[in-house]
Amino acid sequence: MSDRRLGVRELAALLGAWPTSGVPAYAALAARVRLLVLDGRLPVGVRLPPERALATTLGLSRTTVSAAYDVLRESGHAASRQGSGTWTSLPSSGADVPTWAPEPAPAGVTDLAHAAPSAPPQLHAAYTAALEELPLHLPGSGYDYRGLLGLREALAERFTERGLPTTPDQVLVTSGALQAVRLALSLVVRAGDRVVVEQPGYPNGLDAVRDLGGRPLVVPVDPRTGRWHLASFESPAARSARAAYLVPDFHNPTGALMDDDARARVAQTLARSGALAVIDETLAELALEDGPLPAPFARHAPAGAPVVTVGSASKIFWGGLRIGWLRSDATTVARLAALRSRLDLAGPLLEQLAVLHLMRELPAVRRLRREGLRRSRDTLATLLRDQLPSWRFEVPAGGQVLWCGLPDGASSTAVATAAADLAVRLTPGTRFAADGTLESWLRLPFTRPADDLARIVPALAAAWRASGGAGADRGVAPEVDAFVV
Secondary structure (H helix, E strand, O other): OOOEEHHHHHHHHHHHOOOOOOOHHHHHHHHHHHHHHHHOOOOOOOOOOOOHHHHHHHHHHHHHHHHHHHHHHHHEEEEEEEEOOOEEEOOOOOOOOOOOOOOOOOOOOEOOOOHHHHHHHOHHHHHHHHEEEEEHHOOOOOOOOOOHHHHHHHHHHHHHHHHHHOHHHHHHEEOOOOHHHHHHHHHHOOOOEEEEEEOOOOOHHHHHHHOOEEEEEEEEEEEEOEEOOOOHHHHHHHOOOOEEEEOOOOOOOOOOOHHHHHHHHHHHHHHHHHHHEEEOOOOOOOOOOOOHHHHHHHOOOOOOOEEEEEEOOOOOHHHHHHOEEEEEOOOHHHHHHHHHOOOOOOHHHHHHHHHHHHHHHHHHHHHHHHHHHHHHHHHHHHHHHHOOOOOOOOOEOOOOOOEOOOOOOOHHHHHHHHHOOEEOOOHHHHHOOOOOOOEEEEEEEEOHHHHHHHHHHHHHHHHHHHHHHHHHOOOOOOOOOOOOO
């Protein structure tokens, strides 16, 4: 149980319009709260309002609310202790939330678990140029734990172009973005420390928090509005957090883009509490619509506020490069470089040379990515609306995925299991939750060519039918309540 309390008005707003006929009121109320927990809109471990206060606000008897709480406790979706009230929970499964890292998909299996693109045509030429330059570096040791100077200069220049003045000594090249995230969090996070994370959130980032012994403190991200629940950043629990791990640019998995006002508010809130802001910008280059992008998150932070910005070559270029980077003040980067040197000494030189050449081709690669991803995004959205009309989603302005909400009570785990029998690999929504919720959500990448999606979506529809969800598809999507934001 956390020390976070849910106000009676906040819960009433989350409940929205819930059925008051056909079933007893206590059963309807319990079902509605249970859905909010499973859907991730009501975090696990949050203390529910007292029975009397909730009854008064909802216009119900205290007996009705008490009976609803009893039903929730019996199903494992609430727990209580004398003198401590009642809080949300999940039924015990006897196991921790599993780490999920699938093997490469075998021949004949369509992989929709990884949201990663194939290599652009510029990649082969970049490696060819890197090999031609390699002899110049062979007399040295090959070790540079800060990263190739030329690449750090190119990355610093790109940050500066985006509105965040940067020098090469403020950049550290890492073995992928995930190493950068773990390094940054390890500066401040110790066992038991709170770390603010998004819900839904990037699974490997959540794992990094847990691996360091951190306690995830969730902030909801609403896929329908593209907004973060900003008030959550200002709660007493959040103000005591040691760090925050956020993906404000085409958030994974919702695709939401945090606007400038929200960035400024969050950056200032985190700075006041002294929390280290670890900002994952691996998707920042994948805007699919016209118009200016918000300035980098770190641009909004007060002077001296601790911020580490993380980037990667994986999403804009290719995952096989395994090159990432981080940007912060020079002193913090020097500390992180020293930590990195204890892990793997340095990154591979040839790949850094290849990424340096790809940075020179960035405008062309971005145009190519934009055209392909936008075509695939629009194709996937059209096919889903036609063949799976009860699935709900918002079309993001960038990124690589659709975050699909299944009808109330449906199971993404059941869909993924049925899809596996049809040679399609999916990731259930629970993998994107810090607390095991989000069972009725499913992430679908649109990184595959549009022609492939025309073959894949019918298989998804077949898996949906096999999982028992086809009864929800009658051509009209159900009404969905928004998150409180």
